[in-house]
Amino acid sequence: MALTPARTMPGVLELLPLDQIAFQRMLDTIRRNYERFGFLPVETPAIEFADVLLTKTGGETERQVYFVQSTGALEQGEKPDLALRFDLTVPLARYVAEHERDLSFPFRRxxxxxxxxxxxxxxxxxxxxxxxxxxxxxxxxxSIRYDAELPAVIYSVFRELAIGPFTIQLNNRKLMRGYFESLGVADPEQQMLVLREVDKLDKRGAGHVRDTLTGEGFGLSPAAVEKILAFVQVRSSSLQDAYDKLDALGAGPEALEQGRAELKEVLGLIHAFGVPETHYALNLSIARGLDYYTGTVYETTLNEHPQIGSICSGGRYENLAGQYTRSHLPGVGISIGLSRLYWQLREAGLVATAQSTVDVLVTQMDEAQLPAYLALAGELRAAGIATEVVLEGGKLGKQFKYADRAGIRFAVVLGEDELAKGVVTVKDLRRGDQFEVVRAELVKTLRVELEQAAAMG
RNA sequence: GUGGACGUAGCUCAGCUGGUAGAGUCCCGGAUUGUGAUUCCGGUCGUCGUGGGUUCGAGUCCCAUCGUUCACCCCA
Incomplete structure (x- = not known):
């Protein structure tokens, strides 16, 4: 019989248990911080009606959507009316529009x-x-103040994730559009194309962007292009520096003035939220997905690993749910793409395989003593220590090997010798040493050991 | 959707100008009966992506196809 190849489709992240634990620790940290800042949990279905997901967007996004169809409908040749969500923002819009009367605003989810x-x-x-x-x-x-709260959350999350120094970079789309308008690029469509081009600055270099913008298709004057390039190269090194650089842009159209005022307020408030000046900065090249962002935009990067790119991004959108409701629902949000972040951190060697969620393995020396092992395990579990008992027996060496490979750090041995002495042997598989402890002290001792292990990482 | 590269054991790969497959690793077992990760010994694993062609003979040449991957587009 031919075997079916055991494989997954490309582009999915499937992990071994110890890596999955590391991944989930990150999820836990993010969740803890989100909740700490007073955000409420929401889950929406993976499958939505296709027309709900595709109303606003179309074009590029639609090409990437997975349509879903039941087998029955498929057999009848019907067009799929269901699709898998491609982000969480569109479902949020639908969610808010659908439950508008039951939610309290501002709605923080x-x-x-x-x-x-x-x-x-x-x-x-x-x-x-x-x-x-x-x-x-x-x-x-x-309020624009919420635009300043999100960086505070980001700061809290990434500080606790402990993946090295990072910078939250901010810009404002009104400021950009206003500035481009002052250079004669008034058409919003063209502004968008210019921004998209400018977004490639870091990747392609200034020369390439200059050539593209002065070339046909854009046809901007060399003088205007130089101004644009100078604009997008603005970075601040401190809060005062950010204020100064914004002022140095000079007077401009309404949009520019509005964007500047917004940015100044947000930058100042972020500081008041307790984010150190070292961890956020003005970066006028940040453009982001321009389809729905209207004001503040964010990107966060790791200072020591710029090649990883943005690890968290988002921004302000004036009218989130316009496709679903006549209510005006402005919002601001950010998103961490955790699968990619985790994957890249692992590539860069910044996250290690975790230890097991199992703290202790109770080995089996003598089958007849199984009740004693189970009682011991029960005691440990009651004390909050995650414990596994070897139920199949086998050589002790094998049992240690099992523990080691499974990432379980501590093995407990209770054999003839220990029983006679009223003690238990605790072996630390990681350090490679072992010691005896009187039976009654086991829980206390393990607690100390586990605490130390956790503290040492 | 556009363009390029590559497809040999689970993984990383070797296989020179064509003569019916190899290494390392991994996994499993053993090295005197209560000690793993190091060392030593032994073992399992492949219709060389698939189909066709050239040839006495193809992993090795040609064509097709499928798959994987990189860049663009776009994005987390």
Whole structure:
């Protein structure tokens, strides 16, 4: 009989248990911080009605959507009317519109679920991946102050994730559009194309961008292009520096002035939220997905690993749910693409395989003593220590090997010798040493050991 | 969707100008009966991606096909 190859489709992140534990620790940390800032949990179905997902977008996004259809409908040749969500923002819009009367505003929600995109396989790009989003949605209006709160959450999350120094970079789309307008690029469509081009600055270099913008298709004057390039190269080194650089842009159209005022307020408030000046900065090249962002935009990067790119991004959108409701629902949100982040951190050697969630393995020396082993395990579990008991026996060496490979750090041995002396042997598989402890002291001792192990990492 | 590269054991790969497959690793077992990860010994594993062609003979040449991967597009 021919075997079916055991394989997954490309672009999915499937992990071995110890890596899965490391991944889930990150999820836990993110969730803990989101909740700490007062965000409420929401989950939405992976499958939505296709027309709900595809109303606003179309074009590029539609090409990446997975359509879903029941076998019955498929056999009848019907067009699929269901699809897998490709982000969490569109479902949020639908959610808020649908439950508007039952929610309290400003509505602060967090959501950590998998989304699906029909991408061509590529390094670090997934077809199924986790997004960890927070958004604040206002009814009729939403204070700009919320734009400053999100960086505070980001700061809290990444500080606790302990993946090295990072910088939250900010820009404002009104400021960009206003500046481009002052250079004669007034058409929003063209502004968008210019921004998209400018977004490639880091990747392609200034020369390439200059050539493209002055070349046909754009046809901007060399003088205007130089101004644009100078604009997008603005970075701040401190809060005061950010203020100064914004002022140095000079007077401009309404949009520019508005963007500048917003940025200044947000930058100042972020500081008041307790984010150190070293961890956020003005970066006028940040453009982001321009389809729905209207004001503040964010990107966060790791200072020591710029090649990883943005590990968290988001921004302000004026009208989130316009496709679903006549209510005006402005919002601001950010998203951490955790699958990609985890994958890249692992590539860069910044996250290690975790230890097992099992703290202790109770070995089996003598089958007749099984009740004693089970009682011992029960005692440990009651004390909150995750414990596994070897039920199949076998050589002790094998049992240690099992523990080691499974990432279980401590093995407990209770054999003839120990029983006679009223003690238990505890072996630390990681350090490679072992010691005896009187039976009654076991829980206390293990607690100390586990605490130390956790502290040492 | 556009363009390029590559397809040999689970994994990483070797196989020179064509003569019916190899290494390392992994996994399993053993090295006197209560000690893993190191060492030593032994073992399992492949219709050389698939189909066709050239040839006395193809992993090795040609064509097709499928798959994987990189870049673009776009994005987390």
């Amino acid at each position: 967090y959501q950590m679920q998998r989304v699906y995109r029909g991408e061509r396989a590529q390094r670090g790009r997934f077809r199924e991946f986790y997004q960890c989003d927070i958004d604040v949605i206002g009814k009729d209006s939403l």
